[in-house]
Ligand SMILES: [Zn+2]
């Protein structure tokens with residue numbers, strides 16, 4: 059009576075595990091370039107029409123992803139440049155009812171600090187040299203440009 063040859067079975071199992079291990083790549087945190095290189099490596103390593111087709115799609119998707127990332131970065135840079143111009147600053151002046159002289163301050167209107175857009179305010183600043191002129195809502199932060207770029211209105215504090 060012979061014992062089953064477990065050692066041979068074990069050797070085959072280990073060999074299969076080693077082969078599987080060789081293909082296991084830790085892709086966490088990979089850059090686009092690393093993904094592209096790996097896709098090319100797999101195309102060279104494996105054969106079969108289906109594998110090539112799949113890898114071809116992967117390469118196309120990788121190229122498309124790369125193009126989209128570049129476009130997002132470009133748009134983000136343009137947005138940042140616009141917001142570097144249209145940024146919040148504060149000016150002292152009369153606001154609301156005081157600006158339109160609809161208040162009850164009897165010529166003693168308090169000056170208050172108002173959040174305005176630096177670019178838009180400077181553009182129309184000459185118009186405000188006369189204190190009695192009502193403020194245009196377009197200079198109040200966020201201005202229409204900043205709002206269009208996603209800047210949220212400031213919460214009103216009384
Ligand atoms: Zn007033």
Ligand SMILES: [Zn+2]
Nearest residue numbers: 144175178201
């Ligand atoms: Zn502005």
